[in-house]
Structure formats: C-alpha cells, structure tokens
Amino acid sequence: MSFSPITARTRRRVLSTCLAVSLATGLGLAGAGAAVAAPGDGSVVAAQPAPALPVVTGQVMNYAVNVTKANNGQTRKAERAVTAAAGTVVASWPEIGVVIAQSDNVNFAASVRADKSVASVGATRTAPVAASDPTWKGAPDTAALQRTGGSASQQSVAEQEGLEAATAVTADPLEARQWDMTAIKADQAHQVTDGSKKVLVAVLDSGIQGDHPDLAANIDQGRSAGCLSGTPDTSYAAWQPTTSDHGTHVAGTIAAGRNGVGIVGVAPASKLSSVKVVNDDGFIYAEAAICGFMYAEATGADVTNNSYFIDPWEFWCGSDVDQAAVKTAVDRAVQFTQRKGVVNVAAAGNSAVDLANKTVDTGSPNDTVPVTRQLDETCTDIPAELDGVVTVSSTTSTGTKSSFSNYGEGVIDVAAPGSSILSTVTGGGYGTKSGTSMASPHVAGVLALLKATHPRAEGTQLTDLLYAQADDVACPATAATCVGTPADNGWFGEGLVDALDAVTAP
Ligand SMILES: [Ca+2]
Ligand SMILES: [Ca+2]
Ligand SMILES: [Ca+2]
Numbered sequence: 001m002s003f004s005p006i007t008a009r010t011r012r013r014v015l016s017t018c019l020a021v022s023l024a025t026g027l028g029l030a031g032a033g034a035a036v037a038a039p040g041d042g043s044v045v046a047a048q049p050a051p052a053l054p055v056v057t058g059q060v061m062n063y064a065v066n067v068t069k070a071n072n073g074q075t076r077k078a079e080r081a082v083t084a085a086a087g088t089v090v091a092s093w094p095e096i097g098v099v100i101a102q103s104d105n106v107n108f109a110a111s112v113r114a115d116k117s118v119a120s121v122g123a124t125r126t127a128p129v130a131a132s133d134p135t136w137k138g139a140p141d142t143a144a145l146q147r148t149g150g151s152a153s154q155q156s157v158a159e160q161e162g163l164e165a166a167t168a169v170t171a172d173p174l175e176a177r178q179w180d181m182t183a184i185k186a187d188q189a190h191q192v193t194d195g196s197k198k199v200l201v202a203v204l205d206s207g208i209q210g211d212h213p214d215l216a217a218n219i220d221q222g223r224s225a226g227c228l229s230g231t232p233d234t235s236y237a238a239w240q241p242t243t244s245d246h247g248t249h250v251a252g253t254i255a256a257g258r259n260g261v262g263i264v265g266v267a268p269a270s271k272l273s274s275v276k277v278v279n280d281d282g283f284i285y286a287e288a289a290i291c292g293f294m295y296a297e298a299t300g301a302d303v304t305n306n307s308y309f310i311d312p313w314e315f316w317c318g319s320d321v322d323q324a325a326v327k328t329a330v331d332r333a334v335q336f337t338q339r340k341g342v343v344n345v346a347a348a349g350n351s352a353v354d355l356a357n358k359t360v361d362t363g364s365p366n367d368t369v370p371v372t373r374q375l376d377e378t379c380t381d382i383p384a385e386l387d388g389v390v391t392v393s394s395t396t397s398t399g400t401k402s403s404f405s406n407y408g409e410g411v412i413d414v415a416a417p418g419s420s421i422l423s424t425v426t427g428g429g430y431g432t433k434s435g436t437s438m439a440s441p442h443v444a445g446v447l448a449l450l451k452a453t454h455p456r457a458e459g460t461q462l463t464d465l466l467y468a469q470a471d472d473v474a475c476p477a478t479a480a481t482c483v484g485t486p487a488d489n490g491w492f493g494e495g496l497v498d499a500l501d502a503v504t505a506p
Contacts, residue, residue: 053107053114055086059128060104062090062135064286064329065112066119070097077117085111088137090287091230093294096332100230100287102129102137109322122325124286126312127367134228134279135287174263174430179397180253180417184442185500186266189449192503194258195267196452201254201444202296202304204289205247207240208274209426212248214262215272218255223299224274227291239274244282245426247274249433250307252424253441254448262430263422266445266499267452273301283311283367286326289383293333297340302451302458304337305444306346306389307437310382312365314351315358318378331386338388341458345444346384347436348393348406354481355381355408356490385411390447390463393491394418394439400476401491405436409483409490413463414470414497416442442497449502469505470495 067078075094082089087103097119105111109121129136181187200220207226210219226238233239241248255272256265275296277288289310296304310316310330316323334344348355351363358375365371373379384391393412394402396419401407405418418439425431443466450462457465473492475482482491 053111056106057104058106060102060136060138061108062124062129062285062287063087063101063103063109063112063121064124064290064326065099065101065121066325066328066332067094067097067099068117068119070095070332074117075099078112078115081112081115081118087112090135090137091291093290093333095294096329096336098290098329098332100124100135100290102135104138120321120325120328122322122329124326125367126365135230173260174422177422178263180421180442181264181266181499183395183397183399183417184266184446184497186264186445189499189503190258190264190268192500193449193452194269195255195449195503196455197269197271198455199267199303199448199451200271200273200299200301201267201448202273202275202292202299202301203247203251203254203441204275204277204292204296204304204306205250205308206244206278207242207247207276208251208272209241209245209248209424209428210236210239210274212252212424212426212428214256214259214424214430215248215251217257217259218268218270218272219251220271220273223271223301225295225299226276227288227295228276228279230287230291232291232295239276241426243280244278245431246278246307246433246437247276248426249421249423249431250305250437250441252430253421253438254305254445256424262424265423266442267448269452270445270448273299275304278308284308285312286310286330290330290333293330293337293344297337297342301342303343303345303444303447305441306344306383307435307440308347309349309384312367313361314349314364314366314381315361315375315379316382317373317376318380319376324378327380327382330382334383334386334389338459343390343447343459343462344383344386344388345390345392345440345447347440348384348391348408348412349381350404350435350437351406352404353406354490355385355406355411356483357408381406388460388463390414390443390466391493392416392436392440392443393493394434394436395473395492395496396420399473399496401479401482402434402436402439404434405439405491407481407490412490412493414443414466414494415439415473415492416446416497418442446497446499446502449499453503465502465505466497467494469498469501471498 225232394405474486
C-alpha cells in the first residue's frame with residue numbers, strides 16, 4: 001500500500017478495497033505442506049520432471065519462486081518446474097534467481113518446492129489474481145474487455161486521490177511555502193548548486209505525470225516504465241498515473257525544476273524516472289516491486305525512492321512459508337541493486353508503531369480479510385526494513401516527529417519533513433500531502449545532491465556521507481517512545497538530512 005495522505009478518507013478507501021475483494025482465498029492452498037512424492041528407485045528418469053503432486057484446479061494465484069543459485073541454468077530448471085506443475089512464467093530474473101509464476105493448480109507451491117533447483121516458493125497475495133490484473137496469463141477476460149475502461153469504483157478512487165488533502169493553488173512561484181526545503185537547508189544548498197542532470201532518481205510509485213510543467217523537463221522518458229505486469233513496459237501510458245497522484249507528488253519533492261513556475265525540488269537539476277509499481281487499486285505487489293528495482297538498476301538509477309510497503313502484508317513474517325519466500329525474493333532484488341551501487345530509500349510507514357518492538361498487526365492481509373496476528377522479530381516491513389535500505393521517519397514544521405510516523409531504535413536511519421508538504425500533483429497543479437511517503441523523497445533528493453557532489457561515490461559511500469552529515473535531533477524530554485542518544489535514536493535516526501552539507505562538505 002502506498003503511504004497516501006493521512007486522512008480518514010484514505011482509511012475508508014483501504015477498508016472499502018478490502019471489503020470489495022472476494023473472501024475466497026488461496027491462503028490454505030498456498031501454505032500447503034511440502035509433501036514430496038517418493039523418490040525413484042533407480043528406474044529411468046523422464047526428461048520432463050513429473051509433478052510431485054497431482055494438478056488440481058483451483059483459483060489463479062501468483063508465486064515468487066526462489067532458485068537455489070542465481071544463474072541462467074538453475075533459473076531455466078526452475079522455469080521447467082513451474083511449467084511441469086501447471087504454472088506459467090510471468091517474469092524471470094536469472095541475475096537474482098527469482099521466477100514469478102502464475103498457476104491455478106492448488107498443489108503448485110508444494111510441487112515446485114520439491115524441485116532440486118528451487119529453494120523456496122511463496123504466494124505473493126492472498127486474493128486470487130483477477131482476469132483484469134496486468135499479470136494475468138490466462139484467456140482474455142471478454143466480460144472485462146466489454147466494460148468501458150476503468151470501473152466506477154476506480155473512477156471514484158481517482159476523484160478522491162485527486163482532491164484529497166490537496167490545497168489547490170495557482171502555479172506561481174511557490175518556494176516561500178516550502179517550509180520543508182528551508183528545514184533541510186535545500187534553499188541554502190541551491191545557492192551553491194542545483195545538482196546534476198547526470199544523476200538519476202527512480203521513483204517506484206504510482207507514475208509521474210509526464211507533461212507536468214514543473215516535472216516534464218526532468219523526466220527521463222527513455223528510462224521510465226510500468227511494472228504492473230511483472231516485466232517492464234516502456235510505453236508512455238504504462239508509467240503514467242491513472243488513479244493516484246502520489247508518485248507525481250513524490251517526484252516534485254525530489255526534482256521539481258527551477259524554471260520560474262511552481263515549486264523547486266531538493267535536487268532540481270536531477271533526472272527522474274517513473275517506474276510504476278502501484279496498481280489502480282493502490283496495491284504494490286512483490287512482482288511489480290521486484291521488476292521496479294531490477295529495471296531501475298538496469299537503466300542506471302543512482303537512487304530509488306520507495307514510499308510504500310509491499311502488499312498484502314504490512315509486516316512479512318519469516319515464520320510463514322509463503323511470506324518468507326516472497327520476502328526473500330524482494331530482498332534478492334534489493335541486495336542485487338545495492339551491490340551494483342544503487343541507494344534505495346524507503347518510507348518507514350504511517351502506523352505510528354515502534355518498528356523495533358512490534359506486537360500485533362490487525363490490518364493484514366489487506367487484499368482479503370485482515371486477521372489479528374502476533375508479530376515476532378521475523379516480521380518486517382518491506383522494503384523499509386531490508387538490509388541496507390535507508391529508512392526514513394517523518395518530521396513536522398516544528399521539528400518533532402510527525403504523529404503518524406513509525407519509529408524504532410536501530411530501524412530509523414534518518415528523518416526528513418513529511419507533514420503538510422507542498423508539491424506537484426496530477427492535472428499540472430500543486431497540493432499538500434502528509435506522510436512518511438513525503439519524507440522519503442527529501443532523502444532521495446539529498447542523496448542526488450551528494451551524488452552530484454561526489455560523482456565517483458556510490459552505495460554505502462553515499463549513505464555514510466548522508467548519515468555523517470545529518471543534523472542530530474535529540475529525543476524530546478517528554479517522549480517516552482523515543483529511545484537512544486542525540487546522535488542516533490528511534491524517532492530521528494542519525495538526524496535530519498542536510499542538503500547544504502551534501503553540496504559543501506568534502
Ligand atoms: Ca519550478
Ligand atoms: Ca535501514
Ligand atoms: Ca550537518
């Protein structure tokens with residue numbers, strides 16, 4: 001779920017989305033035990049591996065399949081195991097040994113888990129895949145095709161998204177209203193530099209309006225794509241916003257241009273790529289996020305911004321066989337990009353919970369019917385809590401933690417403004433939004449300035465600078481939930497990011 005503005009309307013929208021989805025679920029079948037057929041006794045083995053279990057038709061589900069070794073040969077073997085178990089390959093990433101598969105065989109996961117080339121398999125959702133879903137591999141849904149594009153419910157979501165929390169203002173120079181830029185000294189940094197067009201920030205989100213007057217010149221259309229089908233679609237429409245202006249708002253905070261209109265982003269000379277991972281119902285599934293990370297790295301992104309958690313679990317638990325496999329698949333993509341020098345930045349989330357001491361989750365899975373789960377230390381928000389990801393909490397204009405922001409000692413890396421942030425919205429205008437979604441892009445922008453200042457630095461070299469330069473923010477004396485020292489604590493991590501240091505410090 002992308003961390004949309006913190007309003008009652010957002011919560012209602014999420015709830016209505018949950019209720020609208022069929023109760024019928026693949027939970028039981030996806031979690032079925034890995035029963036393995038008795039091994040052969042030396043008789044001749046058929047070239048085509050036989051399914052370990054019979055094919056029994058049920059609901060169409062998507063799966064992340066993790067290969068034992070990240071290479072072409074093993075990945076091809078895993079693809080054959082998918083086919084043998086009555087599955088279809090949706091996407092295949094041999095660089096990380098991950099295959100995304102689709103099947104209506106209720107024994108699919110158990111059968112594929114039995115293959116020697118496969119380390120783990122997990123259902124990416126609890127709701128079945130609809131024929132209208134971009135990953136659908138079955139026969140065309142003729143009923144859906146006959147409906148005019150966009151259902152009534154999508155329309156109303158679009159209207160809500162476009163209007164909610166947006167304070168419409170005319171497109172005059174609006175820098176005076178950008179308290180956030182002053183707070184991180186971006187205004188002072190811009191006296192030195194606006195950054196560099198050689199730096200690319202990938203915005204994994206709901207799309208960026210391609211012809212927004214404050215963004216168009218900075219969008220690298222040749223390095224933008226939609227990932228909703230599980231593989232990159234570089235057509236213009238595939239990375240455009242449809243039902244949400246979230247990605248357009250995030251993009252403006254990073255790199256709205258210094259061009260005489262509207263606002264100015266943290267790193268206004270930088271390039272942006274729109275990598276669409278949020279579907280029309282507001283969900284970010286693992287198959288889209290993995291595609292997004294892999295595409296961003298392949299197209300030379302220096303930084304990615306991730307203002308979302310991967311659905312349908314707010315926290316993915318390693319103690320669950322499906323959730324563990326999906327978390328592994330996403331982590332493989334994230335760690336691959338980081339080994340290649342990409343810095344991934346993620347919002348900490350808007351549930352006002354202590355990520356270092358999780359207790360209970362009542363909101364997941366959000367694609368069927370949420371259950372009450374006790375959380376243990378294996379349960380994490382992805383991608384925010386994956387190793388090496390820059391995890392960002394949100395601050396207000398008075399410099400304290402935003403009430404909605406998640407926190408946690410040893411989890412939060414840095415803080416940035418996220419309450420009442422003015423930025424670009426679809427329709428060519430401007431509006432204010434609040435959320436850790438709005439904090440994360442400030443950090444992505446500071447990293448873009450750092451990359452411009454230190455063109456040879458990448459990965460942890462950049463994050464080391466980011467953390468060292470951040471301005472310490474001590475825990476407020478009355479804040480019982482803030483644990484740690486002024487130099488590093490659970491509300492602000494290593495402190496408020498510093499755009500001026502990013503362009504002036506050696
Ligand atoms: Ca501007
Ligand atoms: Ca982190
Ligand atoms: Ca500093």
